[in-house]
Amino acid sequence: MAQLKVLICGGGIAGNALAFWLSKLGHDITVIERFPSLRATGLQVDLRGHGIEVMRRMGLEPGFRAKSVEEQGLEVVDNSGRQRAYFPANKTGKGLQSFSTDFEIMRGDLCRLIYDATKDRVKYVFGTYIESFEENNSSVKVQFSDGKSGQFDLLVGADGQGSRTRKMTFGPDTMETFHSLGVYIGYFTIPREILQGEEYKLTSYIAPGGRLMFTRRHNPHEIQIYLASTTGSERLKNSQKGNIKEEKEAMAEIFQGAGWQTEHILQSLEDSNDFYCERLGLVKLESWSQGRVVLLGDAAYCPSATTGMGTTSSLVGAYILAGEISKHCGRPRAAGGDEGHATKDGLSTALKVYNQKFRPFMDQVQKGLAKGSTVWDWIPSTPLGIAFFNFLLGVAAFLRLNVFGKWIIREDVRGWTLPDYKEMVQGQK
Structure with missing residues (x-):
C-alpha cells in the first residue's frame, strides 16, 4: 500500500x-x-467513558495527569453564597462520572x-x-x-x-x-489568588431571568468564569460572532443586577483578554x-x-x-x-x-436534544422556582444521587463497544 x-x-x-x-x-x-x-487556549474540558480509553491507547495518560485540574466537585450556591448542594467528583475509577470528572484538563x-x-x-x-x-x-x-x-x-x-x-x-x-439550543455562554478567566483552605471546585449560581454563573479554579492565581443565558437578548442575538466588544457589552447588560458575585465578575469581564462567546447547538x-x-x-x-x-x-x-x-x-x-x-x-x-x-x-x-428540550429548559427563572430547584438538588446530593452522570451528561453510551x-x-x- x-x-x-x-x-x-x-x-x-x-x-x-x-x-x-x-x-x-x-x-x-x-x-x-x-x-x-x-x-x-480555551477553558476547562474533560474526558469520559470511551474518551478516557482512547487517551490511554494513545499513551498520553502520564502527560494528561501531569497537567490535569484536580477539581473536587460541583457546589450549588444561592444569592448569599450559601452552599445548597454539593456533588463530588467520582475518583473511584468505576461507574459514571459526575459533573466534575477524574479527567479534567485545560483545553x-x-x-x-x-x-x-x-x-x-x-x-x-x-x-x-x-x-x-x-x-x-x-x-x-x-x-x-x-x-x-x-x-x-x-x-x-x-x-x-x-x-x-x-x-x-x-x-x-x-x-x-447547525441546530441552535438557544443558549449563549461567555467564557473568560480573571485573576484571583487562592485562599488558605480553598478547594478546587466548580461553583454554580442560578439567577432569575434564565441566567446562570459558574466559577471554577484551575490554578492558584486564576479562576474561570462562565456566564450562561437561556434567553439571550436582541443585542446578543444580533451581534456578529467574534465581535468581542459587542458580545461583552451585551453579556454585561444581560447579567446586570443578577446578584451573588456579579458586580466583581462584570468589572473583570471588561478587562478580560480571553473572552469567547459560544452559541450552543448541535451539528x-x-x-x-x-x-x-x-x-x-x-x-x-x-x-x-x-x-x-x-x-x-x-x-x-x-x-x-x-x-x-x-x-x-x-x-x-x-x-x-x-x-x-x-x-x-x-x-x-x-x-x-x-x-x-x-x-x-x-x-x-x-x-432528544433540541431547543426547548434540554437541561437548560428545566432551570427555573423565578426566585421561588430557583429556591425550590436548589432544595431538590440539596436532597439529591444528600441521597448521593448522581443526577448529572445518570440523567444529564451523555457518558452512558449503551450497547456500543470501542x-x-x-x-x-x-x-x-
Missing part, C-alpha cells in the same frame, strides 16, 4: 488526534490551522499534549486556510490562502462547529446542519463524508457542551476514522505493511464504515 497523503483542516483536539493516529501508521500528514500559532494543555506527541512526524502549517478545492477520482486539489496549492488523497475537515470545510463540501444550499448530518472529503469532531457532529461529551466525541471519532483507514487501506510498506494489502480505493469503504460504526455512538449522545484495530496497535512505536 502506498503512503496516503492526508490534509487535515483544523489544528484543534480532533484534528491533532487524527494526525496522531495516521502518522503513527506511517502516512504523510499535513495539518493546517488558520490561527497564526497553535491555538492552545490548551490537552491540545499541546497531542501536538507535542505528533510535531516530529506531522507537518503543521499555521496562519493558513483553504480557499477552495476540487475533487476528482484520484485526489483532492486544494488551493490555500497563501497562494500555494497541493494534491491529497484525503481532505479532513476538523475546523469546528462553524466549519468552512463542511460548507464547501455540501454547498451553501444544503439543509441547515447533524446524514453523512460525514462526500467523495474524498470527510468531517470530524464538531464539524461533523458537535454535541454541544450540554452533553459533556464534546472532547470525548472528538477523540473517539478520530480513533474510529483512523482505525477504519488502517483496516481498509492498510499501512504503507515503509511502515511495515503488507504489499497489496489495500489500494486507495479502500478509502471509500473506510469512510463509509466510519459513518456506520460511529453514528450509533453519536446518535445516543445527541438523542473497537480494537490490530493495525493501529502494530503502528505504535
Whole structure:
C-alpha cells in the first residue's frame, strides 16, 4: 500500500488526534490551522467513558495527569453564597462520572499534549486556510490562502462547529446542519489568588431571568468564569460572532443586577483578554463524508457542551476514522505493511464504515436534544422556582444521587463497544 497523503483542516483536539493516529501508521500528514500559532487556549474540558480509553491507547495518560485540574466537585450556591448542594467528583475509577470528572484538563494543555506527541512526524502549517478545492477520482486539489496549492488523497475537515470545510463540501444550499439550543455562554478567566483552605471546585449560581454563573479554579492565581443565558437578548442575538466588544457589552447588560458575585465578575469581564462567546447547538448530518472529503469532531457532529461529551466525541471519532483507514487501506510498506494489502480505493469503504460504526455512538449522545428540550429548559427563572430547584438538588446530593452522570451528561453510551484495530496497535512505536 502506498503512503496516503492526508490534509487535515483544523489544528484543534480532533484534528491533532487524527494526525496522531495516521502518522503513527506511517502516512504523510499535513495539518493546517488558520490561527497564526497553535491555538492552545480555551477553558476547562474533560474526558469520559470511551474518551478516557482512547487517551490511554494513545499513551498520553502520564502527560494528561501531569497537567490535569484536580477539581473536587460541583457546589450549588444561592444569592448569599450559601452552599445548597454539593456533588463530588467520582475518583473511584468505576461507574459514571459526575459533573466534575477524574479527567479534567485545560483545553490548551490537552491540545499541546497531542501536538507535542505528533510535531516530529506531522507537518503543521499555521496562519493558513483553504480557499477552495476540487475533487476528482484520484485526489483532492486544494488551493490555500497563501497562494500555494497541493494534491491529497484525503481532505479532513476538523475546523469546528462553524466549519468552512463542511460548507464547501455540501454547498451553501444544503439543509441547515447547525441546530441552535438557544443558549449563549461567555467564557473568560480573571485573576484571583487562592485562599488558605480553598478547594478546587466548580461553583454554580442560578439567577432569575434564565441566567446562570459558574466559577471554577484551575490554578492558584486564576479562576474561570462562565456566564450562561437561556434567553439571550436582541443585542446578543444580533451581534456578529467574534465581535468581542459587542458580545461583552451585551453579556454585561444581560447579567446586570443578577446578584451573588456579579458586580466583581462584570468589572473583570471588561478587562478580560480571553473572552469567547459560544452559541450552543448541535451539528447533524446524514453523512460525514462526500467523495474524498470527510468531517470530524464538531464539524461533523458537535454535541454541544450540554452533553459533556464534546472532547470525548472528538477523540473517539478520530480513533474510529483512523482505525477504519488502517483496516481498509492498510499501512504503507515503509511502515511495515503488507504489499497489496489495500489500494486507495479502500478509502471509500473506510469512510463509509466510519459513518456506520460511529453514528450509533453519536446518535445516543445527541438523542432528544433540541431547543426547548434540554437541561437548560428545566432551570427555573423565578426566585421561588430557583429556591425550590436548589432544595431538590440539596436532597439529591444528600441521597448521593448522581443526577448529572445518570440523567444529564451523555457518558452512558449503551450497547456500543470501542473497537480494537490490530493495525493501529502494530503502528505504535
